[in-house]
Amino acid sequence: MTDKKELIRKAAVEVMSKKGFYNTKTSEVAKEANVAVGTIYNYFKNKEDILNYIFKYELEKRMKNLKKIKQQNLNFWEKLEKFLNFHFKEIKENIAVGEILVREKDFPKKEGSDSINEYLTMIPEILENELKDAIQRGEINESYDPEISANIIFGSIQGIVEKAIKNEDKNMLMKAPEELIMILKKGLRE
Numbered sequence: 106m107t108d109k110k111e112l113i114r115k116a117a118v119e120v121m122s123k124k125g126f127y128n129t130k131t132s133e134v135a136k137e138a139n140v141a142v143g144t145i146y147n148y149f150k151n152k153e154d155i156l157n158y159i160f161k162y163e164l165e166k167r168m169k170n171l172k173k174i175k176q177q178n179l180n181f182w183e184k185l186e187k188f189l190n191f192h193f194k195e196i197k198e199n200i201a202v203g204e205i206l207v208r209e210k211d212f213p214k215k216e217g218s219d220s221i222n223e224y225l226t227m228i229p230e231i232l233e234n235e236l237k238d239a240i241q242r243g244e245i246n247e248s249y250d251p252e253i254s255a256n257i258i259f260g261s262i263q264g265i266v267e268k269a270i271k272n273e274d275k276n277m278l279m280k281a282p283e284e285l286i287m288i289l290k291k292g293l294r295e
Contacts, residue, residue, distance in 0.1 A: 110148045112138045114162060117155045122201035126156055126209050159205055161220035164227060167192065171231055181239035182286060185232075189262070189282035196266050197278040207267045229259040261285055 116138035121129045131152050135142040149155045170191045174184050196203035210225060232255035239245040265285070269277040 109138075109140065109144060110158075113140065113145055113148055113155065114158060118159060118199070118201045118205060121156065121159075121209070122204040126152070126205075131155075156205075156209060157220045159202075160209075160224045163195075163202060163206060164220065164224045166195065167228060171228075180242070181235055181244045182290060184235060185258075185289070186282055186286050189285060192262065193265075193278040193281050196269070197275050200270060200275070203266045203270050207263060207270065210263070229255045232258050258285075258289065 113134065117129070117134045120133050120137050124133070129152065131145055132142050134152075134155065135145055138145075145155070149158065167188075171188060174187045177184075177187075179187070196206075206224070210221060229252075233251045236245060236249070236251035236254050240247050240249070240251065262285075265277065265281045269275065269281075
């Protein structure tokens with residue numbers, strides 16, 4: 106990845122988080138990145154491509170983290186807690202990214218963004234597979250549907266991020282993993 110591409114991504118995150126995707130102009134991203142508008146087109150086809158790249162970048166970070174966690178000899182709850190701590194810490198450290206991940210997630214319904222769709226499907230799929238493994242190991246009650254449970258967990262993550270951003274409550278992001286694990290353990294074990 107080139108430094109300019111990363112500079113444009115960071116600038117786009119800042120502008121889009123404040124103005125929203127549809128109200129953001131490519132010229133505003135260029136100004137924030139301190140580059141010429143034409144420079145943006147050396148790296149991205151259009152504004153949609155920039156948004157797609159933001160989701161791709163964030164998904165890659167989470168996938169790398171999940172791969173690292175999977176390689177450790179941990180039970181389902183430990184894996185989930187590590188992932189939640191990572192995800193919420195990332196959002197806490199860059200609220201603007203959280204705003205985009207929550208607010209612009211509906212963009213693919215209108216335009217068909219591959220990376221946004223991947224972000225919204227791959228994480229729940231990984232959670233589903235981890236839940237299936239946990240059921241086989243007896244860590245979770247087998248009466249639960251792993252697909253539905255994975256989407257409940259992912260929806261809870263998205264909801265917590267949305268609420269924390271709306272209320273400007275970074276503390277909520279740090280408390281969320283423990284609280285979510287506690288609720289899930291009680292429900293999924295019974």
